[in-house]
Amino acid sequence: MKKQPDRLFARPLVQVPDFAFNEDVVRVFPDMIKRSVPGYPTIVENLGVLAGQFAQPHSVLYDLGSSLGAVTQALRRHVQVEDCRVIAVDNSSAMVERCREYLHAQDSMFQELLPVEVVEADILSLAFQPTSLVALNFTLQFIQPEQRLALLGRIRQALLPGGALILSEKLRFEDAEQHKLLGDLHIAFKRANGYSELEIAQKRSAIEKVMLPDSLEQHRERLLAAGFSKVVPWFQCLNFASLIALP
Ligand SMILES: C[S@@+](CC[C@H](N)C(=O)[O-])C[C@H]1O[C@@H](n2cnc3c(N)ncnc32)[C@H](O)[C@@H]1O
Numbered sequence: 713m714k715k716q717p718d719r720l721f722a723r724p725l726v727q728v729p730d731f732a733f734n735e736d737v738v739r740v741f742p743d744m745i746k747r748s749v750p751g752y753p754t755i756v757e758n759l760g761v762l763a764g765q766f767a768q769p770h771s772v773l774y775d776l777g778s779s780l781g782a783v784t785q786a787l788r789r790h791v792q793v794e795d796c797r798v799i800a801v802d803n804s805s806a807m808v809e810r811c812r813e814y815l816h817a818q819d820s821m822f823q824e825l826l827p828v829e830v831v832e833a834d835i836l837s838l839a840f841q842p843t844s845l846v847a848l849n850f851t852l853q854f855i856q857p858e859q860r861l862a863l864l865g866r867i868r869q870a871l872l873p874g875g876a877l878i879l880s881e882k883l884r885f886e887d888a889e890q891h892k893l894l895g896d897l898h899i900a901f902k903r904a905n906g907y908s909e910l911e912i913a914q915k916r917s918a919i920e921k922v923m924l925p926d927s928l929e930q931h932r933e934r935l936l937a938a939g940f941s942k943v944v945p946w947f948q949c950l951n952f953a954s955l956i957a958l959p
């Protein structure tokens with residue numbers, strides 16, 4: 713379970729392959745996401761706090777695209793509601809395997825944590841159980857754009873009254889000047905976290921076909937079209953934001 717620094721794009725690659733959540737990424741993922749996503753630790757910790765306000769007894773909490781279970785761990789630290797359990801879902805077997813190890817370690821450190829099940833599955837073909845809280849923390853941006861509405865619709869159908877979806881995403885901006893400013897500041901954030909120009913450029917070309925961010929307006933419209941009644945942004949740092957969507 714050794715956590716390694718992210719040097720995946722440090723050396724020049726003849727051809728940069730498309731980004732995938734494989735074994736190499738799993739080894740460096742905690743370091744990669746913290747150094748790449750402005751506000752990530754704040755979002756994850758507060759997601760636990762927010763979840764505590766929506767979680768209901770005898771219901772399921774979903775962490776969709778759970779990676780190594782950072783959100784699941786925050787849910788388990790913050791939510792103390794009777795007969796709640798967490799279902800963490802990811803379709804990367806490398807992520808799922810390591811996630812189970814981390815959660816096992818959390819079990820041995822804390823008492824009275826919510827029970828958790830880690831499922832290796834495609835969230836697009838998941839049969840959702842009635843749920844009071846769904847977290848999509850930087851996952852929707854990796855789903856094919858034409859499949860996003862249907863997924864959100866199914867999540868909406870599964871949500872209990874009084875529950876919530878928490879959706880965190882990288883944003884693009886419809887105003888070109890704003891898009892460039894926040895994009896440049898994100899690059900400055902990566903530089904300040906020790907990434908070289910080469911690492912930044914190669915990561916960008918690895919990710920540009922697999923991660924397709926939407927604008928805040930697109931998110932809002934799509935969430936409303938999926939049947940959500942209200943969309944409330946609760947956090948933004950540069951071009952990364954998190955929204956609460958109410959059923
Ligand atoms: C950026 S990571 C999410 C980070 C994580 N939620 C966290 O807060 O640390 C995106 C994750 O979504 C997973 N993923 C992408 N498409 C998926 C799908 N269709 N079904 C399940 N998981 C998916 C990837 O394997 C990856 O682990």
Ligand SMILES: O=C(O)C(=O)C[C@]1(C(=O)O)C=C[C@@H](O)C=C1
Binds near residue numbers: 744882
């Ligand atoms: O936008 C970027 O440059 C990123 O690296 C973002 C991002 C993400 O938002 O999930 C992309 C892939 C990695 O999982 C970590 C961070």
